[in-house]
Amino acid sequence: MKSRLLRNVLGSLLSFVLVMGIWQAIVVWGQVAPYIAPRPLDAFRAISGDWSTLWPLTLWTLRETVYGFLAGAVLGVVFGIVMHKIAMLQRVLYPILIVTQAIPIVALAAPLVLMLGFNLGPKIVIVAWIVFFPVTVNVLDGLTHVDGDLLTLARVLGARRWRTFLVIEVPAAIAPLFSGLKIGATYAVTGAIIGEMAASSGSSLALYQHNANANLNAAAVYGTTLIMTAIGISWFLLIVSLEFWATPWRRRVTARRRRIGGKHK
Amino acid sequence: MSHQDLLRLEALRKSFGSTVALSDTSLNVQRGSFVSIVGPSGCGKSTLFNMISGLERPDGGSILIDDRDVTTRTGQVGYMMQKDLLVPWRTVLGNITLGARLTRRLTYDDRRRAVDIAQRYGLGDFLHHYPMALSGGMRQRVALMRTLALDHELLLLDEPFGALDAQTRFEMQQWLLSVWRESERTVLFITHDVDEAVFLSDRVLVMSSRPGRVVDDITIDLERPRTLGTLTSAVFNGYKSQILEHLHGRVGP
Numbered sequence: 115m116k117s118r119l120l121r122n123v124l125g126s127l128l129s130f131v132l133v134m135g136i137w138q139a140i141v142v143w144g145q146v147a148p149y150i151a152p153r154p155l156d157a158f159r160a161i162s163g164d165w166s167t168l169w170p171l172t173l174w175t176l177r178e179t180v181y182g183f184l185a186g187a188v189l190g191v192v193f194g195i196v197m198h199k200i201a202m203l204q205r206v207l208y209p210i211l212i213v214t215q216a217i218p219i220v221a222l223a224a225p226l227v228l229m230l231g232f233n234l235g236p237k238i239v240i241v242a243w244i245v246f247f248p249v250t251v252n253v254l255d256g257l258t259h260v261d262g263d264l265l266t267l268a269r270v271l272g273a274r275r276w277r278t279f280l281v282i283e284v285p286a287a288i289a290p291l292f293s294g295l296k297i298g299a300t301y302a303v304t305g306a307i308i309g310e311m312a313a314s315s316g317s318s319l320a321l322y323q324h325n326a327n328a329n330l331n332a333a334a335v336y337g338t339t340l341i342m343t344a345i346g347i348s349w350f351l352l353i354v355s356l357e358f359w360a361t362p363w364r365r366r367v368t369a370r371r372r373r374i375g376g377k378h379k
Numbered sequence: 380m381s382h383q384d385l386l387r388l389e390a391l392r393k394s395f396g397s398t399v400a401l402s403d404t405s406l407n408v409q410r411g412s413f414v415s416i417v418g419p420s421g422c423g424k425s426t427l428f429n430m431i432s433g434l435e436r437p438d439g440g441s442i443l444i445d446d447r448d449v450t451t452r453t454g455q456v457g458y459m460m461q462k463d464l465l466v467p468w469r470t471v472l473g474n475i476t477l478g479a480r481l482t483r484r485l486t487y488d489d490r491r492r493a494v495d496i497a498q499r500y501g502l503g504d505f506l507h508h509y510p511m512a513l514s515g516g517m518r519q520r521v522a523l524m525r526t527l528a529l530d531h532e533l534l535l536l537d538e539p540f541g542a543l544d545a546q547t548r549f550e551m552q553q554w555l556l557s558v559w560r561e562s563e564r565t566v567l568f569i570t571h572d573v574d575e576a577v578f579l580s581d582r583v584l585v586m587s588s589r590p591g592r593v594v595d596d597i598t599i600d601l602e603r604p605r606t607l608g609t610l611t612s613a614v615f616n617g618y619k620s621q622i623l624e625h626l627h628g629r630v631g632p
Contacts, residue, residue, distance in 0.1 A: 271478045277480075364511075368507040
């Protein structure tokens with residue numbers, strides 16, 4: 115167990131080094147001008163040099179990402195359940211949900227700012243807008259694909275419908291739920307940045323990057339991108355850890371807890 | 380002698396459209412007995428089970444368990460299918476108590492009893508295993524324990540060993556017999572396998588299709604406990620050919 119974790123961490127480190135190496139190689143051997151693309155170290159230096167400005171902005175973007183993600187996740191789960199339970203609603207809602215995803219999100223940002231102002235509001239809506247869809251689709255799929263015989267068995271045993279839902283259907287949807295959450299997690303930060311681009315009055319990571327770009331400060335532009343990426347990766351990793359913890363049956367032979375029944379091998 | 384009968388079917392019948400799935404069937408099953416049902420696909424075996432378990436409403440007739448009318452009432456019998464239907468997110472213990480969890484709040488007592496039956500029937504070392512880590516035979520054992528745990532006197536077993544290989548199957552049959560003997564339940568057992576029916580049962584009901592009905596009711600008078608030797612005895616083969624004749628017409632020259 116421990117060694118597998120170690121190998122995973124080592125693998126991630128190696129891939130980080132590899133990407134940085136390729137970046138370095140392209141810039142150095144390609145003789146790319148520093149105002150077009152900086153070397154990796156310069157990018158890191160640019161953000162560490164202005165950390166006191168960037169850190170609060172990072173926290174702000176993280177907050178938008180997290181709030182929006184949570185709102186989208188809850189919305190996604192609710193939609194998934196409701197659509198599963200009420201067939202008519204599924205027929206009505208499904209096309210609408212697809213339409214929501216077909217609308218270019220950038221086009222949505224401007225009217226959202228008019229409605230919700232320049233604060234957290236529009237960012238949360240945009241992130242939730244992106245996140246809820248894969249969650250809904252996966253939850254709905256999970257609930258739909260519960261073995262019909264299992265539901266029959268529950269009926270034979272005399273289970274009421276809501277108990278069957280809680281004891282069988284909900285746990286069966288957990289693994290698909292996490293598939294949806296992971297997809298959502300990777301897109302969430304993108305949504306937050308789009309929101310910031312369209313609707314930042316004061317300061318934000320997106321605005322900071324925009325200004326750096328205007329000043330031909332490529333190091334800061336790339337550095338900001340690194341921060342945005344780091345937010346996305348951290349959030350994704352958190353969801354993966356949550357999944358790891360929430361679905362022990364997919365990786366373990368025996369349960370960790372033993373409340374009753376003595377010891378096991 | 381009706382007090383000896385756990386299950387009574389009275390003039391039970393069921394049609395789907397113009398197809399008679401089960402024509403007027405009356406049947407008594409003695410408490411504590413092991414009764415198998417054999418017959419071709421479409422002979423109404425499953426319809427019969429679905430009605431006894433309360434899933435389907437018969438067109439006519441009634442189902443009595445212990446002289447209580449249980450027609451269309453679910454939750455009165457234990458039920459086990461060919462698929463083990465274990466839920467992957469619960470351990471063996473959690474799967475055994477699934478029935479209780481589905482019908483009411485799970486108590487300490489439910490778990491205690493589940494541990495007891497698991498230990499008594501050879502699953503003690505696997506209580507905390509997830510189903511994914513178990514073999515097909517082990518999974519079926521857990522499924523039977525789940526069926527036993529609800530304490531229904533009547534167990535409906537619908538081809539529970541149909542998906543197992545021959546060797547595991549024989550082990551499971553012997554194991555089932557020991558469970559049945561010790562737990563003092565009454566078993567109705569659907570199978571396609573005539574050997575299995577004769578080997579396990581006190582009584583074999585032979586059904587035929589179109590319309591689905593019971594065409595023969597054979598009492599199996601073989602000494603218990605039954606062993607490998609039982610399978611090759613002349614009496615065993617006598618029963619077997621009697622049943623096969625009903626299923627396929629005359630056997631052999």
